[in-house]
Amino acid sequence: MSFGPNPWQQTQWDWRAAGNFIGGGAGSGLVMITALSGVQGAAAAALLLAGLALVGLGLACVWAELGRPLRAMNVFINPRTSWMTRESIAASLLMPVGAAAAYFAWTGAANIVWLAGLLALAFIYCQSRMLQGARGIVAWREPLSVQLLLATSLAEGAGLFLLAMPWHGSPLAALLVIVLVLARAGIWFLYRQRLAGRLAARAKTALDGAGRVLLVGGTLLPLLLVAASYAVAGPVLAALAGLLAALAGSTMKFVLVTRAGFNQGFALEQVPVRGARWTAG
Amino acid sequence: MTRWAMVADLRRCVGCQTCTASCKVTNATPVGVQWRRVLDQEIGEYPDVKRAFIPVGCQHCDDPPCVQSCPTTATRKRADGIVTMDYDLCIGCAYCAVSCPYQARYRTLRASFAYGEPIDSEAMTHRAERLAVATKCTFCVERIDDGLAQGLKPGVDPEATPACVNACIAKAMTFGDLDDPASNVSKLLAENRHFRMHEELGTGPGFFYLWDAGVLDPSPPLPPPPGSSPGHALEGEGKWSALRGGQA
Numbered sequence: 001m002s003f004g005p006n007p008w009q010q011t012q013w014d015w016r017a018a019g020n021f022i023g024g025g026a027g028s029g030l031v032m033i034t035a036l037s038g039v040q041g042a043a044a045a046a047l048l049l050a051g052l053a054l055v056g057l058g059l060a061c062v063w064a065e066l067g068r069p070l071r072a073m074n075v076f077i078n079p080r081t082s083w084m085t086r087e088s089i090a091a092s093l094l095m096p097v098g099a100a101a102a103y104f105a106w107t108g109a110a111n112i113v114w115l116a117g118l119l120a121l122a123f124i125y126c127q128s129r130m131l132q133g134a135r136g137i138v139a140w141r142e143p144l145s146v147q148l149l150l151a152t153s154l155a156e157g158a159g160l161f162l163l164a165m166p167w168h169g170s171p172l173a174a175l176l177v178i179v180l181v182l183a184r185a186g187i188w189f190l191y192r193q194r195l196a197g198r199l200a201a202r203a204k205t206a207l208d209g210a211g212r213v214l215l216v217g218g219t220l221l222p223l224l225l226v227a228a229s230y231a232v233a234g235p236v237l238a239a240l241a242g243l244l245a246a247l248a249g250s251t252m253k254f255v256l257v258t259r260a261g262f263n264q265g266f267a268l269e270q271v272p273v274r275g276a277r278w279t280a281g
Numbered sequence: 282m283t284r285w286a287m288v289a290d291l292r293r294c295v296g297c298q299t300c301t302a303s304c305k306v307t308n309a310t311p312v313g314v315q316w317r318r319v320l321d322q323e324i325g326e327y328p329d330v331k332r333a334f335i336p337v338g339c340q341h342c343d344d345p346p347c348v349q350s351c352p353t354t355a356t357r358k359r360a361d362g363i364v365t366m367d368y369d370l371c372i373g374c375a376y377c378a379v380s381c382p383y384q385a386r387y388r389t390l391r392a393s394f395a396y397g398e399p400i401d402s403e404a405m406t407h408r409a410e411r412l413a414v415a416t417k418c419t420f421c422v423e424r425i426d427d428g429l430a431q432g433l434k435p436g437v438d439p440e441a442t443p444a445c446v447n448a449c450i451a452k453a454m455t456f457g458d459l460d461d462p463a464s465n466v467s468k469l470l471a472e473n474r475h476f477r478m479h480e481e482l483g484t485g486p487g488f489f490y491l492w493d494a495g496v497l498d499p500s501p502p503l504p505p506p507p508g509s510s511p512g513h514a515l516e517g518e519g520k521w522s523a524l525r526g527g528q529a
Binding site for chain 2 (some may be wrong): 005010012013049064065067068069071072074075076077078081082083084087088130133134135136137139231263264266267268269270271272273274
């Protein structure tokens with residue numbers, strides 16, 4: 001903990017909090033994309049369960065970060081104003097509905113995957129708003145962080161969906177990745193533009209590094225790989241593109257939480273005027 | 282209505298940290314936790330350098346981000362403006378800590394003592410319910426409530442006033458009711474130029490910083506004092522008009 005006036009990296013949320021944004025975002029993104037794709041049967045069930053497992057992993061991470069984990073149920077008390085409560089409610093609905101959707105997709109008894117998709121979207125939205133609600137952190141409270149996290153989570157989900165294309169064979173997978181990584185890159189540019197001049201030097205360095213990973217490893221390379229996969233009919237290249245799109249998003253989230261989470265420090269807006277004051281007379 | 286607020290006179294604060302020590306003793310905060318701390322800031326570049334001491338802590342905001350973000354309602358805002366903590370509800374998620382633009386919140390995960398093992402006084406004052414949950418300055422709310430119950434006036438009677446204010450050696454810190462025009466804090470704000478920290482964030486802090494006297498009326502400059510350099514006039518002891526907006 002620094003006691004000076006200059007900004008410093010918050011230390012309250014570490015890799016465990018980042019794990020919630022990474023696992024929860026990618027997992028719910030995968031559920032959302034699976035619902036959107038119309039994939040049915042065992043493949044859909046497997047994708048839904050994989051998505052839920054990632055969401056569960058993220059929640060386990062954040063549970064491990066709680067100071068009083070045995071009181072975790074108290075998290076549901078304040079849906080009126082807290083995005084963390086809302087995220088928890090969305091997650092607690094998503095898990096059983098997603099599991100039921102997977103079961104129904106497997107058996108073909110009914111199709112409620114759309115409901116799981118809606119809940120996954122609600123979860124991602126709450127998670128994105130949660131970060132933006134942390135008004136003590138300059139890079140998080142920027143309003144465009146909501147869109148950035150939304151797009152990133154969906155792009156991660158689409159990336160994982162593309163990674164699994166050999167199993168489900170959906171023709172939408174590559175298209176979704178192309179659209180979402182481009183959207184994510186566009187929002188990233190706007191986001192960084194809005195933050196220009198407001199970041200601490202180290203936060204800027206960290207974010208710019210994450211930005212390079214996002215733009216090169218998470219946008220340019222996946223686009224090239226997808227194009228190459230069409231040219232040479234290589235499913236491995238497409239899968240690699242999906243993996244890169246997902247990993248780059250996770251890297252950006254990790255950096256955003258654990259490296260670029262600087263507060264703004266303290267501001268002395270006026271210097272105290274002590275003693276007698278002299279002016280030209 | 283009552284709106285408790287703190288006023289820190291930056292011209293008076295000498296950075297002695299007596300308020301910090303007093304807060305630690307009164308509230309028995311653990312090692313490394315300072316609900317009231319004083320920043321030491323240098324402004325400018327050599328040779329034109331000034332130094333300022335800035336008491337900081339929970340600002341008891343009008344619109345506290347910590348209250349909004351808290352998922353458990355452990356953090357609440359009272360009608361009199363004081364933001365309180367319920368340690369029994371808090372899950373220690375630290376969302377309030379990253380939501381606070383004033384870095385006023387602490388979370389101590391395990392007990393720590395000055396010399397490893399607790400000395401007698403630490404053993405007596407150790408509060409296990411504060412471990413692994415969020416803690417922060419409460420404006421010594423227990424003192425205020427007890428004082429009010431005894432018919433005392435917070436900010437005037439020491440028994441009903443936050444410990445940091447009582448301890449200040451320079452009378453740099455003042456506590457009182459912002460909604461009472463005759464209160465000590467209202468008078469100070471009326472007579473002095475002031476600002477609130479990070480006002481642009483819209484949190485409405487209940488913590489004001491005085492930095493200068495009110496503006497001088499546009500009357501002819503006073504004559505220079507004996508022995509002063511020619512061409513300068515002393516702006517002092519003149520007619521001061523009060524400012525209430527904290528204008529620069």
